[in-house]
Each structure stands twice: as C-alpha cells, then as structure tokens.
Amino acid sequence: MPTPIHDPHDTLGGPLKRLPLRKAAVIFIAAVCLSLCGLLYLQLEQSREHDLSQAQIASVNLTRAMAQQAEDTFVAADLVVTSLADWIQADGFGVALTPRLQRTFARRVQALQQLHGLFLFDRQGQWVVTSFGELPTRQGVADREYFKFHQQNASLQAHIGPAIRSRQNGEWIIPLSRRVNDRNGQFQGVLMAGIRMEYFDRFFTSFSLDDRALMFLALADGTLLSRRPGAELRIGESLAQGEIFRHYLPNAPSGTAMIRSRVDGELRLYGYQQLDAYPLVVASATPEAVVLRGWYANAVQSSVIVALVVLGVSLFGWVFVLQVRNGERIEADLRAAQERPEVIATHDSLTGLANxxxxxxxxxxxxxxxxxxxxxxxxxxxxxxxxxxxxxxxxxxxxxxxxxxxxxxxxxxxxxxxxxxxxxxxxxxxxxxxxxxxxxxxxxxxxxxxxxxxxxxxxxxxxxxxxxxxxxxxxxxxxxxxxxxxxxxxxxxxxxxxxxxxxxxxxxxxxxxxxxxxxxxx
CATH class of the missing domain: 3.30.70.270 (Reverse transcriptase/Diguanylate cyclase domain)
Incomplete structure (x- = not known):
C-alpha cells in the first residue's frame, strides 16, 4: 500500500470515513428481529393479563352465584325451623300434638326440595317427631355434634354442623338445627332440618366446567361439606391448613387467588367467598391451563407467524450482507488495482521502501x-x-x-x-x-x-x-x-x-x- 502523503493535522478536505454498511445492515436486521420478538412478548403478556382478568371476573361471579344459592338454601330451611321451633316452644310437643306436628313436618319438607327431612328430639336425644312418620327404632342422636352443641349452648341461633349420614335412611345430609326450650327457658330438645347433600351436588354439576375444575362448600372452620368432583371419603375433611383458610380469608371475606394444589401440584385460579348470614365458605377453582387455553393457542399461532417473519427477514438480511460483502470485496480489488500503479511509481521494487x-x-x-x-x-x-x-x-x-x-x-x-x-x-x-x-x-x-x-x-x-x-x-x-x-x-x-x-x-x-x-x- 502507498504511504499517504498529507498533513495529518489538516482535516479540511480530508477523505470522509466510510460508512460500515455491512455492520449497519446486521445491526438493523438484528434490531428488526428483536423488535418483532419484543412486540410479540408485549402482546402476549397483555393478552395473558386480559385473559386472567376475565377469568378472575368469571370466578368472582361464579362464587357469588354459589354463595347466593347456598345462602338461599339455608335461609329457606332456617325459616322453616325457626317457625316450627317457636310453635313447639309455645305449645310443647305432647302426645296429643304429635300427629299434627308430623303432618306439618311432612308438608314443609314437600315444599322445599333441598330438605331431606325435619326431626324433633327431646332433651335426651330421643326421637319425638319426624317428617317420615314412623320413628326409627335405632338409637337417638345424643352423640351427634349438633345435639351436643345445643345441649351446651343456650343460644337460640341456627347451627350448621358437619355433614352426616341420616340415621333415618343413610343419606348424606347437612344438619341445620335450633335449640328448643320450654316455657321456663330450660333445654327441652333440638329441632333439626337435614339438607340434602345431593341438592348441592346437582347444583355444582349444573355449571359447565372443565373436569379438573373444583367447587366446594365448607364450614368457616374449614370442615368440608360438599365438593365437586364428588369424593365421599373426603366429606368432613379439614381444609383449615389450605391457603384460602390460612392466608386469604383472614384478610378478605371474598376474592381470587392463584394457588398451587398440594395434592396434584396443579396451579388453579380460586374464587372464594364467605357467607354473611351463616358460617359457610364457598369456593371454585379452575386450572390455569384451562383459563389460558385460548391464550396458549393464540401464543403458538402468533409465535409461529413471528418466527416465519423473523426467518424471512434473517434470510433476506443474510443475502443482503453477502451482496454487501461481495461489493466491498470487488471495491477493494478495484482500489488495489488502482493503487498498484501508484505503488510502483512511488516505491522501490527491491526493498519496498519509498523512492x-x-x-x-x-x-x-x-x-x-x-x-x-x-x-x-x-x-x-x-x-x-x-x-x-x-x-x-x-x-x-x-x-x-x-x-x-x-x-x-x-x-x-x-x-x-x-x-x-x-x-x-x-x-x-x-x-x-x-x-x-x-x-x-x-x-x-x-x-x-x-x-x-x-x-x-x-x-x-x-x-x-x-x-x-x-x-x-x-x-x-x-x-x-x-x-x-x-x-x-x-x-x-x-x-x-x-x-x-x-x-x-x-x-x-x-x-x-x-x-x-x-x-x-x-
């Protein structure tokens, strides 16, 4: 190469620096590809947040409907029990009144499809009247949780106990009971309405949910009453150590939360609500994979499209860079060819030094x-x-x-x-x-x-x-x-x-x- 002959301190009229076109092309193509990927990421994140937000709204609405249904069910049963308890407390339940009470019990049960039966027990827990007519010959209910509760508590408020099997016919029921006192305010017995577990099972299955979705009704202390999918062995199980009862309910009576199950390890979106009138909690859970099923399909489709675009841009850029490199090589060859006579004219051929x-x-x-x-x-x-x-x-x-x-x-x-x-x-x-x-x-x-x-x-x-x-x-x-x-x-x-x-x-x-x-x- 010839030695440049110019004043290095004189920048006026100096040669312009060549723009590195190949490097600029590579940077531009990389920037375009990264921008496409970045836009895809932002779009997918926004879409995911939107789907989760919609799922949370749906979950809140579902648990609200469950809570309303549960509250209506127990309110109707409670009204029946309250009116009958007031009547019995005023008139007593002697032998002369038994036929009339039995007919009244039967009519009330026929009027409410959620009721399994109505039962009246004396202070020893023995059967007095039932909506079924004939009294069971087996033992009384002095060992039942709800009977012990009323026996030990003077409150006349309704009490909802853990799910039990009816000793009338073995059906699973949720007992709603009230204490019955005599005219002197002394414990006289217990009036109980058995609410069919099957009634809640039918209500839960009426929703079109994925097979992996969960719904349950539980007492405020975490005792499971009813569940979808049904699992008889899990009735009465304690959920008190679950995330909802430990972390979420103490802070808010209702809401949503993304929780990973300790049983199957699946991440689910839970909606929960505690009833105002009764110590009950309802909750529903939908797997995240189900919530984001549409999002996953859209993400795959969008990713494939962007990948094809990025591949096309990269191939075009590769061809363009090759063309630029070939052009630079040709230009360098031409420049070398132009400079060769100058080298010959200004340099010694034997030593390579300037002449x-x-x-x-x-x-x-x-x-x-x-x-x-x-x-x-x-x-x-x-x-x-x-x-x-x-x-x-x-x-x-x-x-x-x-x-x-x-x-x-x-x-x-x-x-x-x-x-x-x-x-x-x-x-x-x-x-x-x-x-x-x-x-x-x-x-x-x-x-x-x-x-x-x-x-x-x-x-x-x-x-x-x-x-x-x-x-x-x-x-x-x-x-x-x-x-x-x-x-x-x-x-x-x-x-x-x-x-x-x-x-x-x-x-x-x-x-x-x-x-x-x-x-x-x-």
Missing amino acids: RRLFERALQVEFARGLRQQSPLSLIMLDIDYFKRFNDSYGHVAGDQCLARVAGVVKGCCQRPSDLVVRYGGEEFAVLLPDTDIEGAVAIAERIRHSVRDANILHSGAPSGQLTVSLGCHAFVPKDGDSIEWLIECADAALYQAKNFGRNRTQVASRERRSSDTHSRG
Whole structure:
C-alpha cells in the first residue's frame, strides 16, 4: 500500500470515513428481529393479563352465584325451623300434638326440595317427631355434634354442623338445627332440618366446567361439606391448613387467588367467598391451563407467524450482507488495482521502501507544515560502508539481498506512522522524521547503526568483517528563506563527514550552509 502523503493535522478536505454498511445492515436486521420478538412478548403478556382478568371476573361471579344459592338454601330451611321451633316452644310437643306436628313436618319438607327431612328430639336425644312418620327404632342422636352443641349452648341461633349420614335412611345430609326450650327457658330438645347433600351436588354439576375444575362448600372452620368432583371419603375433611383458610380469608371475606394444589401440584385460579348470614365458605377453582387455553393457542399461532417473519427477514438480511460483502470485496480489488500503479511509481521494487519521487513529495509537505507550525524537521542520510567491495566479493544477487535486509532493519527502527524510510539511490537511504529535533534524530540514527551491526551480515571487504553503515543527521525548524535543498545538503554533508572520519558512525551536520561534497563513496 502507498504511504499517504498529507498533513495529518489538516482535516479540511480530508477523505470522509466510510460508512460500515455491512455492520449497519446486521445491526438493523438484528434490531428488526428483536423488535418483532419484543412486540410479540408485549402482546402476549397483555393478552395473558386480559385473559386472567376475565377469568378472575368469571370466578368472582361464579362464587357469588354459589354463595347466593347456598345462602338461599339455608335461609329457606332456617325459616322453616325457626317457625316450627317457636310453635313447639309455645305449645310443647305432647302426645296429643304429635300427629299434627308430623303432618306439618311432612308438608314443609314437600315444599322445599333441598330438605331431606325435619326431626324433633327431646332433651335426651330421643326421637319425638319426624317428617317420615314412623320413628326409627335405632338409637337417638345424643352423640351427634349438633345435639351436643345445643345441649351446651343456650343460644337460640341456627347451627350448621358437619355433614352426616341420616340415621333415618343413610343419606348424606347437612344438619341445620335450633335449640328448643320450654316455657321456663330450660333445654327441652333440638329441632333439626337435614339438607340434602345431593341438592348441592346437582347444583355444582349444573355449571359447565372443565373436569379438573373444583367447587366446594365448607364450614368457616374449614370442615368440608360438599365438593365437586364428588369424593365421599373426603366429606368432613379439614381444609383449615389450605391457603384460602390460612392466608386469604383472614384478610378478605371474598376474592381470587392463584394457588398451587398440594395434592396434584396443579396451579388453579380460586374464587372464594364467605357467607354473611351463616358460617359457610364457598369456593371454585379452575386450572390455569384451562383459563389460558385460548391464550396458549393464540401464543403458538402468533409465535409461529413471528418466527416465519423473523426467518424471512434473517434470510433476506443474510443475502443482503453477502451482496454487501461481495461489493466491498470487488471495491477493494478495484482500489488495489488502482493503487498498484501508484505503488510502483512511488516505491522501490527491491526493498519496498519509498523512492525519491515519494520522498520529494513528502519532504515538501512536511517542510510546509514545519514552516507553518514552527515544528522541527529532521533528516538522516545513511550509506552502506564499502558496498562496492561487497558486490565484488559476493555478487550482485547477494548485494540485492543485502540491500533488502538493511532496508528491513532501518524500517524496523522507525516506529511512527509519520516517519518515512526512503531508498535514496544505490546503497544510500534516507529517513525523514517530522516533529523531531536533532537529539531525537541522533538517537534513531544510533539505533539504526547498532541494529545493522547486530544483524551480523558478513562482509569480508570491511575492516571489521561485518556490514556497517555511516549516517549523517541534520535537524532545523524551517524559516522563511530556508529551502528543502539545504536540508538535504546538510544531512548529506554530515554523511560524508562520517565516512571521512572512519565510517560506522553517526555525524551531525554543522549549522553553516555547505555545498555538496564530491568525494567518491565506497
């Protein structure tokens, strides 16, 4: 490549920096692909949040409907029990009143489909009247939870107990009971309405839900009353350690929560609500996979479309980058082809160094810059000692090889891009050093001299037996009236002084102008 000849401090009119089109294309294509993926991610996240929000609304509505149905069921049964308890408490339940009570019980049960039966027990828990007519012959109910509750509590409020099997016919029922007192306020017995478990089972199955969805009715203490899907073995199970009863109900009587089941490990969206009138809790749970089923399908479809678009953009970008790279390669080849004549015209073919033509152009540029900026300019002239004898001893081929090797050594001693090493002619070289004073020039000259000597090039025609060089240095700050020729003359004169003083040395030119020395060089 040719050495650029321009003032590095002069930016006006300098060549524009080439836009890295290939890198810009890669960055643009990557940005487009990342933007598409980012937009897909944002769209899917928004869609997912929307679906979850809609599912939460649906879950709240479902639990509200469940709560309303449960409350209506128990309110109707409670009204029946309350009216009958007031009547019995006022009139008693002697033998004369038993037939009338039985008929009333039967009519009330027929009027409410959720009722399994109505039952009246005395203070010992023995059967007095039932809606079925005939009294069971088996034991009473003194061992039942609801009977013990009323026996031990004076409250006349309705009590809902854990689900039990009716001793009338073995059907699962939820007992709603009230205490019955005599006219003196003493415990007289218990009136109980059995609410069919089947009634809630039918209500739960009336909703179109996924098979993995859950619904349940439980007491406020977590005791399970009814469940969908039905599991008879789980009736009466305690849910008190579940997330809803431990963490959510204490903070809010209703709401939604995403909870992972400890039984099957599935993540479900729960909606829950505690009834206002009774110590009951209803809840429904839908698997997240079911809630987001439509979202998953849309996500797959959208991802496939975006993946195809990204693939298409990437393929187009790959082809475009290949075209750009091929264009750059062709342009580089053309540039190299255009520069090759310039290299031939400005560089020495044997050593690869700049020739005198390039040296003169560079010297003009640096001289003008030194004059403008008042910066020092140095020149080193060097000559191979006894080179004619070297050619005579080893031949011209070896002489050419020697010149190339010395050229490499000299170039290796000049590290700055602005330094210019020149084959001045024959076995003579020049080194142009911008922004360098005489001390710097001498230091570089000595480095060159020692490096050539240390190369250990045999030279039988030299007194030392090794190839050496002589060097002349001159440095000055250009002023008006100075000339390029004077710089060359001074450095050349210093070179002749070095040769006249015994060779293999560096000589600095005197300050006065000198004319060319015509002594022969050998």
